[in-house]
Amino acid sequence: MEIRDWFRPLNPRVRDWHGQRVWLIGASSGIGADLARALLAGGARVALSARTRDRLATVAGRSRGALVLPMDATDPAQWAAGVQQLEAAWRGLDLVIFCAAQYHPERAWDVRADGVRGMLAANLASVYFGLEAVLPAMLERGAGGVALVASVAGYLGLPSATVYGPTKAALINLAESLYLDLHPRGIAVTLINPGFVRTALTARNTFRMPAMIGPEEAAAYILAGFAAGRFEIDFPWRFTRLLRLFSRLPYRLRLPLLRSFLGGR
Numbered sequence: 001m002e003i004r005d006w007f008r009p010l011n012p013r014v015r016d017w018h019g020q021r022v023w024l025i026g027a028s029s030g031i032g033a034d035l036a037r038a039l040l041a042g043g044a045r046v047a048l049s050a051r052t053r054d055r056l057a058t059v060a061g062r063s064r065g066a067l068v069l070p071m072d073a074t075d076p077a078q079w080a081a082g083v084q085q086l087e088a089a090w091r092g093l094d095l096v097i098f099c100a101a102q103y104h105p106e107r108a109w110d111v112r113a114d115g116v117r118g119m120l121a122a123n124l125a126s127v128y129f130g131l132e133a134v135l136p137a138m139l140e141r142g143a144g145g146v147a148l149v150a151s152v153a154g155y156l157g158l159p160s161a162t163v164y165g166p167t168k169a170a171l172i173n174l175a176e177s178l179y180l181d182l183h184p185r186g187i188a189v190t191l192i193n194p195g196f197v198r199t200a201l202t203a204r205n206t207f208r209m210p211a212m213i214g215p216e217e218a219a220a221y222i223l224a225g226f227a228a229g230r231f232e233i234d235f236p237w238r239f240t241r242l243l244r245l246f247s248r249l250p251y252r253l254r255l256p257l258l259r260s261f262l263g264g265r
Contacts, residue, residue, distance in 0.1 A: 009229025010179070011145070011188040014095075018043035021090045023082075025073050025130065026100030028055035030199035031149065034215040035099070035222055040065050042223070047086055049073070050100065073100045073126035079133035092141065095188075096134050098127045099149040103201040105160035116163055123167035127174065138187050145188035148175045152195050152240050156247045158258070159207055179231060190226065193234040194218055195243075210261070211239035 014020070022039055026032040028050035039046050040063045048056045053070040060066035067089060071078040086093060102122040104115065127148060138144030153161045154168030175191035182189055196202055196209035197218045213236055225233030234240040246254050246261075 010183075010231035011190060011229045013229040014226040016043075020044040021086075021092060021094045023047040023049065023069075023086060023093055023096045023134070025049045025096070025098050025126070026149070027059055028052050030201065031194060031197055031215050031218045032099040033059045034219040035097070036066075038219040038223055045090065047082075049082065073130065074121040076129040076132065079129050083133045083137070087137070092137060093134060093144060095145040095147065096130060097147045097149065098130060100126055101149070101201070103164045103204070105205050105207075106162050107160060108162050111162055119163045119167060123164070124170055127171065131178075135182075135187075139185060142186035144186075145190065146178065146182075147190035147192055149192045149194070150175070152193050152234065152243050154193070155243050156254070156258070160205065189231070191232045192222055192225070193232060193240065195234075195236055195239040211236050
């Protein structure tokens with residue numbers, strides 16, 4: 001590897017979305033909905049998927065580039081059916097964005113089996129089901145991309161993220177593994193790590209959420225990251241850099257500081 005290779009972006013830069021075929025999972029609300037609107041405004045063709053057709057239709061509006069495709073991402077059979085439908089409609093995909101997620105704040109004593117099953121299925125298993133469905137065609141063409149929306153909650157243990165945090169840590173690990181496997185075969189892999197974003201999910205939190213941003217701003221950060229060809233798109237930096245610093249501290253310092261900074265009880 002030459003020195004100049006260290007300064008090249010890890011992914012191809014995507015600055016023009018016209019004609020791009022994007023499948024966005026978790027498009028009915030929050031970051032996914034605003035990202036879908038931004039992609040449609042940029043000229044992309046976007047398949048909008050989530051469980052609720054009415055919400056997807058609201059996000060799609062009157063955009064000619066939108067394709068409403070309701071599905072349960074935790075059902076492998078529905079992934080296979082979705083791929084067939086999109087192959088028939090678009091003859092391929094350029095990018096799949098895994099943005100579906102479940103979240104509810106819970107401390108260690110709140111953990112229940114049903115909640116664990118649901119969150120693991122929505123946040124983690126669904127991504128594996130999707131990869132099984134979409135990667136064969138991308139590998140055959142030697143082109144395409146996948147983007148995993150994880151969270152800065154995956155950087156280190158945080159209050160009230162007893163199940164959610166570990167699922168996001170797993171996605172961070174998975175994205176790194178996918179990049180090593182898929183980049184040499186022409187497929188881009190992007191990891192998206194938002195901080196606190198104002199959505200229906202974060203509205204459930206009762207603890208302090210520093211550097212909160214809105215979903216429209218989150219979508220803008222994500223598109224800027226694609227334009228720069230970044231592997232990891234994390235935002236807002238004033239918060240994510242601080243958490244990265246915390247993650248490098250010894251536990252004797254890290255845990256008391258986190259407890260104080262985030263208002264843990």
